[in-house]
Amino acid sequence: MSTFGWPEFLFLLRSAGWSIVLTVIALAFGAVGGGAFAIMRLANNAVLRTIAAIYILVIQSIPVLMILFMAYYGLSIAGVEIPPLLAASVSLSIYVSAYLAEIWRGSIQAVPPQQWEASASLALTRPQQYRYIILPQALRISLPPTVGFLVQLVKNTSIVSVVGFVELSRAGQLVNNATFRPFEVFMVVAAIYFAICFPLSRLSRYLERVLHVGRSH
């Protein structure tokens, strides 16, 4: 049995790096999907709207863990071996896309309808309205809740430990198995999560304050 010292601590820190990597990957792909579903949700076309609504409803109504199991174990039974990092990234991206889609749909709808009318009256096409008028304003509205959601995402990356991917939580379990010092180990793990999430929470609050003061520029 080893002790809980510097090497173990550094191992936890390195694994926290993987948690961040996962967060970034899930955010990047989830943002693309979320943006697409948000706009589909608001499309004139009823078929697009319904597809997006069902997707969001289904994903938000099942635990991420189930998506992860389906991606990892489900596909391996079907004969497709996928590495834990890929399974983790895909599942988290799907989860992120459904939540960001709703956050961003709300942000787009929070832009006053008169902005649509005014830009339509200036002969802009719908994509031009989104690009030049609606999305720049929706982006400002969406920043605080998006960063707030990011905090949830960082913490939720811990679930991928169940498929053996070594991120911060899994690393904590491994160190604990070797040292059997659960209290110290998980205190440190929690402290690292806190160190990542706390600044994000503050940032979200700060953005909310700053962006609400002046609506423009």
Place this chain on the structure above:
Amino acid sequence: MSVVAIDQVHKRYGALEVLKGVSLSVETGQVVAIIGRSGSGKSTMLRCINGLEAFQSGSITVAGHDVQQEPTKLRELRKDVGIVFQSYNLFPHLTVSQNITLSPRITQGVKAADAEVIARRVLSQVGLLEKFDAYPDMLSGGQQQRVAIARSLAMRPKVMLFDEVTSALDPELTGEVLLVMEQLAKEGMTMLLVTHEMSFARSVADLTVFMHQGKIWEAGPSKELFEYPKTAELQAFLSSGVK
């Protein structure tokens, strides 16, 4: 020849019929004021002209465009028809000059440098050249409304629509907006304006239209209409103390 021709337009919101067969013809260079109580259908009629509201039957032709809800046709129509709203609706994240140059650049393919020249011209027209780089929230309501007028003018519209453009303004700020509109009228712009400013309608508009219960109740040369209202409804409206 008439640049705006509205023919037997009917519009319903569900069971509620808000326009009950409206017909109106406007000549090039004419200024037409549309007056009436709230709920009389005057704003709805104005918004039908640039397709912001769809209508169920009848037809509207504006500057050679048949008004219908097909997106491409709507955009062609809107390049020729400017509209100014009660609540200005400037784009808050863009500067005054960006508000003005955006559409000419992206819908008419005007080069950035040329668009800037246009912006300076229309801003001088409304007397706000010094606000070129300002953001909308740095301007007073009256100034924002003048920028909104400039933004429409930059499209070189053939017809301008004004939807109660001074109703949201403090009395001391309405004057500067009305002055800009009067100037525009003198320069020969074809204008349709829904307004509660009776003295403005009377002195500036060639023609005044009184709407009542979704119909054009009475119409005629402004001075005549205000001096000698024929229908009891218009007489009641004019004497009801509306300014």
